[in-house]
Amino acid sequence: MMTTKISLITGGASGIGLAFAEQLASRGHNLILVDKSADGLGRAGVDIRQRYRVQVDTLTADLADASDVEMVEQKISDIDINVLVNNAGFCTAGMFTEAPLKGQLDLIAVHCIAPMRFCKAAIPRMMEHHYGRIINVCSISAFCRFPRTVGYSATKGYLWIMSECLQVELVGSGVKVQALCPGWVRTNINAALPKDTFDASKIPGFLWTEPRDLVEMSLRALERSNRVLFIPRLRDKIVVLAFGSRIGLKLLAIYRRIRFAIARR
Numbered sequence: 001m002m003t004t005k006i007s008l009i010t011g012g013a014s015g016i017g018l019a020f021a022e023q024l025a026s027r028g029h030n031l032i033l034v035d036k037s038a039d040g041l042g043r044a045g046v047d048i049r050q051r052y053r054v055q056v057d058t059l060t061a062d063l064a065d066a067s068d069v070e071m072v073e074q075k076i077s078d079i080d081i082n083v084l085v086n087n088a089g090f091c092t093a094g095m096f097t098e099a100p101l102k103g104q105l106d107l108i109a110v111h112c113i114a115p116m117r118f119c120k121a122a123i124p125r126m127m128e129h130h131y132g133r134i135i136n137v138c139s140i141s142a143f144c145r146f147p148r149t150v151g152y153s154a155t156k157g158y159l160w161i162m163s164e165c166l167q168v169e170l171v172g173s174g175v176k177v178q179a180l181c182p183g184w185v186r187t188n189i190n191a192a193l194p195k196d197t198f199d200a201s202k203i204p205g206f207l208w209t210e211p212r213d214l215v216e217m218s219l220r221a222l223e224r225s226n227r228v229l230f231i232p233r234l235r236d237k238i239v240v241l242a243f244g245s246r247i248g249l250k251l252l253a254i255y256r257r258i259r260f261a262i263a264r265r
Contacts, residue, residue, distance in 0.1 A: 005029040006081050008122075010063065010072070010114070011088030013040030015187030016137060019211035020085050023219060025052035029083065034072055036062040063088050063114040064106040072114075076121040080129065084122045086115035086159070087137040091189055096150040104151040111155035116162060123166075123175060130174035133222060136163045138181045140236050144243035156181075160229065167228045178222045179229050183236035184208050207235060 007024045011017035012033030021031055025048050033056060035041050041058040048056050059075060061068035076084070089111055092103040115136055126132025141149055142156040163179035170177065184207050209232065217232045231237050 004080075005083075006032065006079065007083035007085065008032040008034065008076060008081050008118075009085040009087060010034040010118070011137075012085075013037045013044050015189060016182075016185060016211045016214060017085065017087040018044055019215040020087065020135070020218075021048055021056075022052075022212075023215045024083060025054045025056075028054065030055040030057075032057045032059065032075065032079075032081075034059045034061050034063075034088065036060065063110045066109075069109075069114050069117060073117050073121045076118055077125075080125050081122050082126075082131065083133045083135070084118060085135045085137070086118060087135075088114065089137065089189065091149070091152055093148050093152075095148060099151070107151040107155045111152075112158045112162075115159060119162075119166065123170070126175045127170075127173045132173075132175035134163075134166070134175065134177045135218060135222065136160075136177070136179050138163070138179045140181050140183050140231060140240050140244075142181060143240045146243060164228050176222060176226070177228055178218065180214075180218050181229060181231045181236070182209055182214050183233065183239055185214055186210055207239070209233065209236075 005024075005028055007020075007029040009017050009020050009024075009031065012021050012031070013035035014037070017033070017035070021033055021044065025031055031048065031054060033041055033044060035044075035058075038060045041060060045056040045058050048054065059072055061072050063069055063072070090107070092099055092107060096104075119134060119136075122134070123132065136159050138160045139152070139156040141153040142160045144153065146153065160179045160181065163177045167177040184203050186208050214232060218230060221227075221230045221232075231240065
């Protein structure tokens, strides 16, 4: 294992990514934070350097842009990274036939293509050192059939399956992969959505998780377990059963038919 600990976190300027940065910095990791918000990166870098006395490098990159992805990929290839956190992401909401195509394509770029390329760049060096940790931040949406989230759910499902298959290939290599699948987390990703497509205030308070709590559970599970899929809370697992099982899907279909019938009156 490398003596110098280095973690690279995408979407590291806020929310779950920032919580990972703080937790890993508190454990002595030097950081490379990637985000499309230069201002957010600047604030995060200054704060973490002052509080934890670690080195923090920042890369401003939009992972929907192929040239920016290539820049981050090259950075990963050039250095030895202990921990890679593929966290960058965003939501779109709305009926698939009505949602702008660009948003759906950007979801594929950010949630699927960028993490795949970053994993491919990081894993060879991790295998050389017989140590590495990869956390792919997915979502319970990967299992649930929520309406109005076709692109988001599909791309998070890809990231989950990629994680599972990667770990099969990496058995015995010293590299561990986690597909972190939380439910609703208090970040600005939901606040960016129009209220007519998603109103966060309608989600009961007990279903929400704070980013710091989520990250603590994720890192603890990563070291204690060899399981790839990690759904952190019982309540999240219940949501998956309700909206991902056949019974749940049938009930959801009945509910939507009733709503459609009422709307046509």
